[in-house]
Amino acid sequence: MDTPKELNEIGLPQTVVGPLTRAAIFLVVCIRPKDNNDATLRSFCADLSGLVRAVEFRDVEAGLTCVVAFGSDAWDKLFGSPRPAELHPFREIRSDGRHAVSTPGDILFHIRAKRADLCFELATQIMDNIGDVVSVADEVHGFRYFDDRDVIGFVDGTENPHGGAAQEAAIVGDEDPAFAGGSYVIVQKYLHDMKGWNALPVETQERIVGRKKLSDIELKDAEKPPFAHNALTNDRRKRKRT
Secondary structure: OOOOOOHHHHOOOOOOOOOOEEEEEEEOOOOOOOOOHHHHHHHHHHHHHHHHHHHHHOHHHHHOEEEEEEEEHHHHOOOOOOOOOOOOOOOEEEEEEEEEOOOOOOEEEEEEEEEEEHHHHHHHHHHHHHOOOOOEEEEEEEEOOOOOOOOOOOOOOOOOOOOOHHHHOOOOOOOOHHHHHOOOOOOOOOOOOHHHHHHHHHHHHHHHHOOOOOOOEOOOOOOOOOOHHHOOOOOOOOOOOO
């Protein structure tokens, strides 16, 4: 049976809001400054969903997904106007000896699945397709660590929004109608001094994170120091809708 033409033209949002998976790959690439590279990448973007489906078919229950994001400069090269209202290069931040650097990167591929081999296969296929027109700036492989903890031994992300609240927090709405259903991403990477961290008493670690290490119960406000991670990263402001 033929599918109505208008159904084929419906653009579906990427799976930005989704559950945590056992494996992930964060692949950041830069576009090589050569002729015809932009056309090659635009063609690849149109074909990427088919590539994901081909790899996903090996185990459809593994939940393979791939979210693609474009930096401000790359957007101008590949797509031009209109452009997302709040898209801009990352502005480096300096504060009290700390430095959040601005690093190069034109395209981010965030690949997720229950199986690491599916993530690896999709990343391989992506680079087989565009490896001649991009260079890899950064590649990070993520994995589920023991009791859903991060490498410093704490459970992280328990206060991340879910369901409708996650959609409200992450997805562009009526404030930018041309890009409704899209989202923004900032990629951050940290180096951990594991030897120094593990030498700290558990009570000190808990005050730094703002949670109990074993139970994952958040410290009460009266117990939580102002430098606690979950105090510094808590943004209770609501997004304004127009």
